[in-house]
Amino acid sequence: MFLAVAEExxxxxxxxxxxxxxxPLTMQIQILExxxxxxxxxxxxxxxxxxxxxxxxxxxxxxFAAQAEQLEAVIREVVAGQSAVLHIGAINSAMLDTVPPLLEALRSSxxxxxxxxxxxxxxxAVPGLEAGAFDLAFARLEGEVADGIATMPLAEDRLAVAMPTQHALAGLPRIRLKSLDGEHLVMSSRQVSPVYFDMLVSVCRxxxxxxxxxxxxxxxxxxxAYVSCGQGLALVPASMRKLAPPNVAIRPLKERVTVVTAAAVWSERRYHPIVEAAVAWxxxxxRKVHT
Known part of the structure; x- marks a missing residue:
């Protein structure tokens, strides 16, 4: 009722x-106040x-209203007999390539x-899992990230450099990391992925x-996008070349630096049969991809 009056x-x-x-609406708002x-x-x-x-x-x-709507949707599914419910949080890249085949397999079984x-x-990912907002998450995380939280790397890639095609380094087949000393860099925010950010800074140092x-x-x-607008160079997974605009060149590093581009993340403290099935799949x- 409060939202309806606020919006109308x-x-x-x-x-x-x-x-x-x-x-009655006026009375309910007065009671609320x-x-x-x-x-x-x-x-x-x-x-x-x-x-x-x-x-x-x-x-x-x-x-709060959005959470209530989500709860109502889950209740409707349970009432209809569809009691198996899975909440997934995923970064954009995982939504494009990792999540769809998993969901196809899960819905089949x-x-x-x-x-x-x-x-x-x-x-x-981790706060969402700890709060129970997600049952399973897909993020750029690796190693021990929190007590009771398990991670499984799913995709790795070599680190490369994205730069404008007119940049002096763009003519080289491979870029030495030290060559980026003094260059303006566009980095993935530490707030978004602390582990990934800290790893890149550590590699540079x-x-x-x-x-x-x-x-x-x-x-x-x-x-x-920032590199395309001439706002600096960026360290990115080599596979990003397929998404690079025409005025951006992506060259591999001379040093072999591998980064996790996607990992499955889940809570070991909460049992969920569908999460177990998802992790097994x-x-x-x-294993099939890497054999």
Whole structure:
């Protein structure tokens, strides 16, 4: 009711949207205001607008409403007999290549499975699993990331350099990492993937220089976009060459540096039969690719 009035900015329109008469809606908002000890709306003849307090709580209420809608969807699935539900959080690249074949296999063996997929940043994977928002996540993570959280690398790639085609280094078949000393670099943000960021910085320092970070961005495709706009060079997986625009060249490093581009991540503290089935399928698929 609060959201309807906030979005319609009119009690009569909000009541119509909610399929109810206006007096009960007005009464419920007044009860809400009294229970919170806050004035949520400023009313006038011209309409209704959020007060400062109402505007402050609106984002949290919207998040709460979205979670309630998701819960209702799960309940509807369970009531309909589709009790197998899997919540997946995945970075964009995994949504394109890793998740679809997994879901095809799972739905083949579990016809009643309902799946909810949400795009996330790598940094969201562990908190989301710990909070129970996801049952399974796909992110750029490796090693021990948190107590009770398991990771399984699924895809690795050699590190390469993305640069404008006119750059002096673009004419070389391979780039020595030390050659990037002093260059403006576009890096994947540490906030998005701390492990990945720290690994790249460590590799640079091991080769005699500290990276000069000009921009921090949220995805590999954003790195290519910034390079395309002449905003610096970027360290990216070599496979990104298939997504590079015509004015961006991608050259492998002389040093062999391998990075995890996708890993499955799940909580070992929460048993979920579909997660077990998913991990087993991923292990078999990963072995087939590497044999």
């Amino acid at each position: 900015q009119h009690f009569a329109r909000a009541a119509k949207r909610l399929g109810m008469s206006q007096p 009294r229970s919170l000890g806050l004035k949520l709306f400023d009313r006038s003849r011209r309409g209704t607008v959020l007060s400062a307090a109402g505007a402050a709580i609106l984002p949290a209420v919207r998040r 579990h016809p009643q499975l309902s799946v909810f997929v949400k795009e996330i940043d790598s940094a969201d 091991a080769n005699g220089f500290s990276p000069r970070i000009f921009h921090e961005v949220r995805s590999l495709t954003s790195q290519l 991923l292990q078999v698929a990963h």
